[in-house]
Amino acid sequence: MTRITADVRFLRGYNQALVMAVGRTARRFERSTVVEATGLTPQAVSKVIARLSAAGLIRPTDVRRPGVGKPAVVYELVPDSRYAIGAHVARRTLRLVLVDLAGTVRHSAVSPLPGDFTPPQLLDALRSGIDAMAGGPDLRGRLTGVGIGMIGPLDHAHGLVRGAHGLRHWHDVPLREIAEKHLGLPVHLDKDVTAGITAEAWRHGATFGDAALIMIESGIGGGFWLGGAAHRGAHTNAGEFGHTVVDLDGPRCVCGRHGCLEIVHQHAADAGDMARAARVVAVGVVNLLQTLDLAHVVLAGADLLRHPDTYLPAVTAAVQADARRANWLSTRVTLSSLGADAIAAGAAMQILDQHYGIPELAPT
Amino acid sequence: MTRITADVRFLRGYNQALVMAVGRTARRFERSTVVEATGLTPQAVSKVIARLSAAGLIRPTDVRRPGVGKPAVVYELVPDSRYAIGAHVARRTLRLVLVDLAGTVRHSAVSPLPGDFTPPQLLDALRSGIDAMAGGPDLRGRLTGVGIGMIGPLDHAHGLVRGAHGLRHWHDVPLREIAEKHLGLPVHLDKDVTAGITAEAWRHGATFGDAALIMIESGIGGGFWLGGAAHRGAHTNAGEFGHTVVDLDGPRCVCGRHGCLEIVHQHAADAGDMARAARVVAVGVVNLLQTLDLAHVVLAGADLLRHPDTYLPAVTAAVQADARRANWLSTRVTLSSLGADAIAAGAAMQILDQHYGIPELAPT
């Protein structure tokens, strides 16, 4: 990882992103709010607000007259000013969402994909879906790009699908490049779980600490948000959390090892013992907490959300039992706030994050 | 986590740190080297070099005449210009090292600590050890501070020892504060494993990607370097890697759960089966790789370094077997380059890193 140089352009983008983060979390805000949240001087905030207003990203809506003194101008984010498309590519379905600048899902649609679909088939499905959702001329100008979340292995930096598990026609496909050509929009490619945790982080704003998203849906994966950014690892391969061994003498997994979390969980689920399945996941989650000391664990995925009342209490109980040893620890366990849209919406937010989030100093 | 504002002071510190990182890895360097490594303009590099030279951190040593054109000035880091003390506080010993600006351990000393030592006893041992090692008036002026690495739980942001495992007199001790008073030097407190991974990162320079240090020494812990910085988690408690479950029906661990990596490893080691002990560690390391996708795994700790020829091949083999599934992955497995000094030296480098490393934008 080579670090990139920092110049005044970085300063501008960074502090603008701080203000945008305030606007995204607190729907209405004024200058003093931003000053307190960021530590910038009032004058600096005025300049940033002027720039953002000129770009149409925020606008004054009101004045606050709390008592003595000149009234303060109340600003708000303009959700309609920018949009992004998010795509969740699964084995048999394509889910598309339209997300606005505030992080709200404005439209959502699911369409089937052909069995063992090819890259051209996906591109066509993407195109027609996007046209149906945001084809109008008014929206088109405010579309910032398309985020695609799918299973790995892949290379997000170069936009390559290395070889998606269970899909025959997806080995070393330069999906970002061909999709940008086909769609005429900037495209970002990432693992599904990384997109999912981005959605949670984007919605929670700057107060979102280290966190993980546990996804149970055709396998078990984990997305990580560490140190204020998505963690993808050295080869965009982080998150193969389902293939960590929790039972040395357990059944053989498809990956060749024995007692992976995923296969142990699968056996329990297949036997209809969802309580045990949930406990297995809970063990994995506590393993993560021990290793990474997370502030927030988000549960997601179609298979998990089918039994939320089983998984959530099991994981919460395990986390609390473990936290009791160190009574000053606190970790929140929640269900994904976006439900089935989590991955697609997160992919869209990754596009918005590239434009209006904290700029990166250490590129890919 | 509230983000901190970025101003021009940050720019200066950041780009200076980039140049210092070049100087630390390439012992001799010239302007064009830095230009290529950082992306800064030649003129900007000249300004940074002028500042660093004025501070005595680097100096011109030579000129290079490669052929046609004006000779280039060759600079070098001045190792003697700054020092830091590192302390590794273990249950029965105190290891102190003197590290120079280049990251070289100049002196190393181990002294015994009283059984169940108290905070005042540690402070006295620190003081006399530091006086013996760097008491001279010439060195004193160039001492930037003291780094302390010890077992947790602790709070590095506030410099508190929450309650070191196995030490009776260490509950909620504000060690940083009292040590700074007692020693008259800036003090940084951190977990031993975090200090250890900092040493590796500091020595490898900017090319060091995501990495973990696995430490086996009175328990099993992990230190993490993710995204260009140490990962400590939400409560400085990341790294309790030994207390991740790898055997659901395994023996009961001191932590209350069953089949923790640490207790399974311990049973194998106690039975004299070091091969199995090493294989258990290897399983844990592969679990980490699956989860975090690390570029580098460093093995350290007194108990591990007692059997390097057992552990290193076992872990390497397991990593390679796993990497074969995804043949484009590559992870290096090495022994700690600093041996027994790793923790203490890393603690010292944390002090140097605070002054001459990449400044943080997200505090705590």
Added chain:
DNA sequence: AAAATTTAGCAACAGCGTTGCGTAATAGGG
């Protein structure tokens, strides 16, 4: 000796957040 090539730095510049200070808008007291 002249030309070509490479390195280095001076000077002017644009842009960032900061500082100093003046102005606008409100409520409350005399």
Added chain:
DNA sequence: CCCTATTACGCAACGCTGTTGCTAAATTTT
């Protein structure tokens, strides 16, 4: 009704950053 205190806000100057344009210096090649 006027005056004052209070609060919000911005213009202008400033210090500092990295960048750009251009000149000077040092060396090899022709």
